[in-house]
Amino acid sequence: MCTEYEQHISYTQYCKVMQDLALGIPTHQSELDMPAANNIKIGEMAPVIRAAGDNIVELTQMKFGFPPTRTRGPVFNLRSERKHFGDSHRCLIPASAFFAYTGRKYSKAKHRFALVSAPLMAIAAIWRPSRKGQPAAFTMLTTESGPDVEPVHNRQVVVLHPLS
Structure with a gap:
């Protein structure tokens, strides 16, 4: 599934979208807070957007992927179907593209997916506070693939389009 994404969004673009959505941004x-990155991979720190009060959102650095469990590696994608996230810490991952891979062995073919109609997208995610000395972390929510991703993979991240 999605183990990598890119973020080439200027802070000015981010502020414009937040302004269009009538959301405030902390003055600090x-x-x-939004450095450009070609390939953000599991285990790396990256900015996410989360609520910081009534109609206020903030960018904060978190680790991509929940820590490994005793039986599995880090949790970087989570199925969204038939789940309720009302009690979860929800956040958005600002991105300019995400990647999916085909093939069973190394080296797999890498496919880049971006919006044609906008320079940025948000990937739906949930986050957990820091635990046991680990930083706060996020995982991407997934759903069934749309027609553009389906030829490459049967799942994809939940992509939210900015308002036009």
């Missing part, structure tokens, strides 16, 4: 936030 700046370009430094």
Whole structure:
């Protein structure tokens, strides 16, 4: 599934979208809170958008993937169907593209997916607070693939389009 994404969104673009959505941004936030990144991979720190009060959102750095369990590796994708997230910490991952891979052995073919109609998207995610010395972490929500991703993979991340 999605183990990597890119974020080439300027802070100005981010602020414009938040303004269009009538959401405020804390005054202490700046370009430094949204550095461009070609390939954000599992285990790396990256910015996410989360609620910080009534109609206020903030960018905060979190680790991509929940920590490994005793029996499995890090949780980086989570099926969204038939789940309720009302008690979860929800967040959005600002992204310019996500990647899916085909093939069973190394080296797999890498496929890039981006919106044609907008320079940025948000990937639906949930996050957990820091635990046992680990930083706060996020995992992407997934759903059945749409017609563009389906030829490559049977699942995809939940993509939210910015308002036009």
